[in-house]
Amino acid sequence: MRVVSQERVVRGGCAFFLRHATVDMAALAETLSVSRATLYRVVPGRDPLLGDVLWRFGGRMLARARAQTSSPGIEGVLETTRRFADGVRQAEAFVAFLRAEPATAARVLFTPAGDVHARVVRAQRDILAEAADPTWTPGDLDGAAFLYVRVIESALYAELLRGRPADPDTAERAARAVLEAC
Missing domain, CATH: 1.10.357 (Tetracycline Repressor; domain 2)
Known part of the structure; x- marks a missing residue:
């Protein structure tokens, strides 16, 4: 399991949002090289x-x-x-x-x-x-x-x-x- 900080998730979310005008959690997890479960442990939703x-x-x-x-x-x-x-x-x-x-x-x-x-x-x-x-x-x-x-x-x-x-x-x-x- 890879650990990711909330700051890294938010920064990744910002970059994703700028490219796609949305945030897709599955695609963001993939971009961050973490599982969706890990992503949801860092951000509640x-x-x-x-x-x-x-x-x-x-x-x-x-x-x-x-x-x-x-x-x-x-x-x-x-x-x-x-x-x-x-x-x-x-x-x-x-x-x-x-x-x-x-x-x-x-x-x-x-x-x-x-x-x-x-x-x-x-x-x-x-x-x-x-x-x-x-x-x-x-x-x-x-x-x-x-x-x-x-x-x-x-x-x-x-x-x-x-x-x-x-x-x-x-x-x-x-x-x-x-x-x-x-």
């Missing part, structure tokens, strides 16, 4: 692995968006979001995954099955805390981050959730309203 893979990509996009943001306060939060959303929309493998496996994508992105939503909310909380300045003092960061992320998700994944394209202007007005209400 496909959804958690997809969550790790999507968060790895999303977290990097978010970090890049944050580093490129030049505006302070609420404008900076919105600028980071615009940059992140642009990156997500341009990620070919991710867009192909959303179209090919909408039910899996929704489960992994929005429920504890993939834990992506919870990670995004934690990251958004950090963004809100960092963006706070003397003119803007957000109160309940956890609640604001949750609402803000839900507004952004509803726009970013409008085709997945509603079957029609998003209206970015309306989404930004709603996101701004959440931030201003803090």
Whole structure:
């Protein structure tokens, strides 16, 4: 039996996802030169692995968006979001995954099955805390981050959730309203 680390599985899952816009556990096990049983000992299932893979990509996009943001306060939060959303929309493998496996994508992105939503909310909380300045003092960061992320998700994944394209202007007005209400 060959031993494989969770990090190696996630890295392998990322490479597989970029090539195939999905993760097939049997094919991934073969790529990693381990049995499926070994793979499942390292990761509890496909959804958690997809969550790790999507968060790895999303977290990097978010970090890049944050580093490129030049505006302070609420404008900076919105600028980071615009940059992140642009990156997500341009990620070919991710867009192909959303179209090919909408039910899996929704489960992994929005429920504890993939834990992506919870990670995004934690990251958004950090963004809100960092963006706070003397003119803007957000109160309940956890609640604001949750609402803000839900507004952004509803726009970013409008085709997945509603079957029609998003209206970015309306989404930004709603996101701004959440931030201003803090």
